[in-house]
Amino acid sequence: xxxxxxxxxxxxxxxxxxxxxxxxxxxxxxxxxxxxxxxxxxxxxxxxxxxxxxxxxxxxxxxxxxxx
Numbered sequence: 237x238x239x240x241x242x243x244x245x246x247x248x249x250x251x252x253x254x255x256x257x258x259x260x261x262x263x264x265x266x267x268x269x270x271x272x273x274x275x276x277x278x279x280x281x282x283x284x285x286x287x288x289x290x291x292x293x294x295x296x297x298x299x300x301x302x303x304x
Contacts, residue, residue, distance in 0.1 A: 243270075243277075261302070263299070264282065265297045283302065287299060
């Protein structure tokens with residue numbers, strides 16, 4: 237299965253889950269060198285964000301969020 241197809245499926249899953257009551261923020265992570273995934277997330281309205289949780293703030297993972 238091509239990577240971009242998997243990323244699209246993940247975006248659809250996020251959209252479905254965001255419709256759950258009480259969910260206010262979607263957080264996601266991909267590799268910083270995955271230009272196809274970065275473009276997809278940005279087209280779907282996600283914004284780059286600072287590190288969260290246990291992620292180091294070193295710029296290696298590409299972290300995104302989307303207010304729901």
